[in-house]
Amino acid sequence: MMDSVDLPSSVDESGSLDPTSDTRKFKQPKHSKFKQQELSSCKPIITPKLVVSTLLFICAVFIPIGFLSLSASRNVVEIVHQYETECVPIESRNDISRFMQSSSNKTCSRTLNVPKHMKQPIYVYYQLDNFHQNHRRYMKSRSDKQLMSRASEGDTQKCWPEDVTKDGMPILPCGLIAWSVFNDTYRFSRNKKPLTLNRRDITWKRDRERKFGNNVYPKNFQRGALIGGGRLNESKPVVRIAFKCCENLHRGRVFFASQLSEQEDLIVWMRTAALSNFRKLYGKIEEDLVAGDTVDVILENNYNAYIFDGKKKLVLSTETWLGGKNEFLGFVYLGVGGLCFVLGMVFAVIFVVVKPRKLGDTSRFSWHNDAGYN
Structure with missing residues (x-):
């Protein structure tokens, strides 16, 4: 005589699965071509x-x-001029680091010859070689929250060693990237006549509006014992058209824009490069240059690229559809x-x-x- 066997709750007396069982509903997927892998496909x-x-x-x-x-x-059409050696006096080339850290005059005059006709806009770049902006510790040494909001002024945890001053006051903008901002300057003249260099709108609009706040202002920047790069101008004058007061007459207004969203040289530098040799936009010349023109450049050789055996180049370039x-x-x-x-x-x-x-x-x-x- 066979002993009776207790059936699972999901199995009825006939031995078949109960279709209304919770277990059956849980284990059996809904029938569809996607779940059963029966979708039509191309099999060439x-x-x-x-x-x-x-x-x-x-x-x-x-x-x-x-x-x-x-x-x-x-x-x-591209003009590339390397100047880090020529812009150091001959008597100081044996100890360049000492010369760069001194208060000596670092003004340098260079002459560029235009080989072909260059149509506007002519983009002015500075090029650095052997500068590793892609180093992990260097790239992490910044505070995006601090750059965007005044309320996050004290958010400097990731900015060591340029996080706070000796007095414990937060540095804004903090971090090694901002601390090492490029600070060579260029002035141009063509055939002894000044060339206007436009340094506005050289950054991405998204960076200006979403990464750098318009109510965030520099504080305690480059006030330590060791100066890395340029200083941020806390009273930069910008002339803009305020309003039209009457026909054919515009009245201008001068105001001081020191907020980070207006410091475009800093914004350009803070977008770190992927390779050790890179170019960054410095400005735009909005005049044509004719073949045979002579462009005189007065530059301030302030940036100390010699401590890492770097090279500095000034680049003038046109553009095409590519x-x-x-x-x-x-x-x-x-x-x-x-x-x-x-x-x-x-x-x-x-x-x-x-x-x-x-x-x-x-x-x-x-x-x-x-x-x-x-």
């Missing part, structure tokens, strides 16, 4: 002709793009297109001309072969 048959056609198509697209990119890059000079992108397109062309020709010769293979040939299956049973 990779034939030799398809592979060759794809490679040649990529070649036909990439090679013209590569030539267009190279052409655009080579239409950019931006500034960058031949790397064009060579990449040409390289990929050329590689696809070579592979396409090799596959065409091997699989189409030399050894064409019949698709769907079942005679190649192993069970048609005596050795396949072993």
